Amino acid sequence: xxxxxxxxxxxxxxxxxxxxxxxxxxxxxxxxxxxxxxxxxxxxxxxxxxxxxxxxxxxxxxxxxxxxxxxxxxxxxxxxxxxxxxxxxxxxxxxxxxxxxxxxxxxxxxxxxxxxxxxxxxxxxxxxxxxxxxxxxxxxxxxxxxxxxxxxxxxxxxxxxxxxxxxxxxxxxxxxxxxxxxxxxxxxxxxxxxxxxxxxxxxxxxxxxxxxxxxxxxxxxxxxxxxxxxxxxxxxxxxxxxxxx
Numbered sequence: 001x002x003x004x005x006x007x008x009x010x011x012x013x014x015x016x017x018x019x020x021x022x023x024x025x026x027x028x029x030x031x032x033x034x035x036x037x038x039x040x041x042x043x044x045x046x047x048x049x050x051x052x053x054x055x056x057x058x059x060x061x062x063x064x065x066x067x068x069x070x071x072x073x074x075x076x077x078x079x080x081x082x083x084x085x086x087x088x089x090x091x092x093x094x095x096x097x098x099x100x101x102x103x104x105x106x107x108x109x110x111x112x113x114x115x116x117x118x119x120x121x122x123x124x125x126x127x128x129x130x131x132x133x134x135x136x137x138x139x140x141x142x143x144x145x146x147x148x149x150x151x152x153x154x155x156x157x158x159x160x161x162x163x164x165x166x167x168x169x170x171x172x173x174x175x176x177x178x179x180x181x182x183x184x185x186x187x188x189x190x191x192x193x194x195x196x197x198x199x200x201x202x203x204x205x206x207x208x209x210x211x212x213x214x215x216x217x218x219x220x221x222x223x224x225x226x227x228x229x230x231x232x233x234x235x236x237x238x239x240x241x242x243x244x245x
Contacts, residue, residue: 014078019153021071026147028064030166032057033140034173065115068108097220100149103142110139140170141199148203149220154211167203171196
């Protein structure tokens with residue numbers, strides 16, 4: 001197997017564009033969700049007009065979808081991992097890491113539902129639109145676990161730091177929202193606070209038992225690309241018992 005290690009057909013520019021697009025989309029989604037949580041409800045920022053906050057939130061949402069589209073298109077066009085267009089809208093149908101790619105599809109479908117209903121917001125009604133809009137918040141942890149489970153650079157320190165920063169920002173926004181909410185709606189506040197505390201714990205446990213452990217490329221499931229299999233089966237350096245993914 002060592003003869004495959006030089007990677008004659010290594011990752012293409014599309015593969016790097018996929019990783020970059022996904023990372024930027026996650027950062028933008030995090031900023032969108034955190035802003036929506038922090039300034040939602042009846043809160044009125046002192047230094048910014050309400051319409052300015054709404055415009056910023058809307059622009060962040062559009063940028064998120066744009067980079068998400070880049071992430072998806074380059075992933076399908078790249079031949080490093082063979083994905084069909086069907087995989088982009090139907091979850092858990094990919095042959096490569098089906099669970100973790102499926103989570104990404106779920107997050108994308110949720111965001112598409114939010115975008116579609118926002119386009120017909122006036123016809124749909126404020127109450128129904130808000131109910132669907134909550135899907136954007138649900139898409140964020142799903143996207144985060146998709147990135148951690150699928151990303152081949154999850155074990156890199158900068159990427160882990162990025163996940164930690166995204167977590168910290170959203171959790172801080174939730175606790176800020178709870179802090180200024182005042183008394184009342186105890187059940188909703190307990191649910192929100194418990195969820196905000198559970199996501200970091202679950203992600204930390206998952207990283208420790210999954211992507212940060214040796215052999216994750218095989219345990220993640222599905223057929224890995226030949227180049228990745230070759231690297232994963234190559235002899236590991238003396239200071240890295242887990243090899244490279």
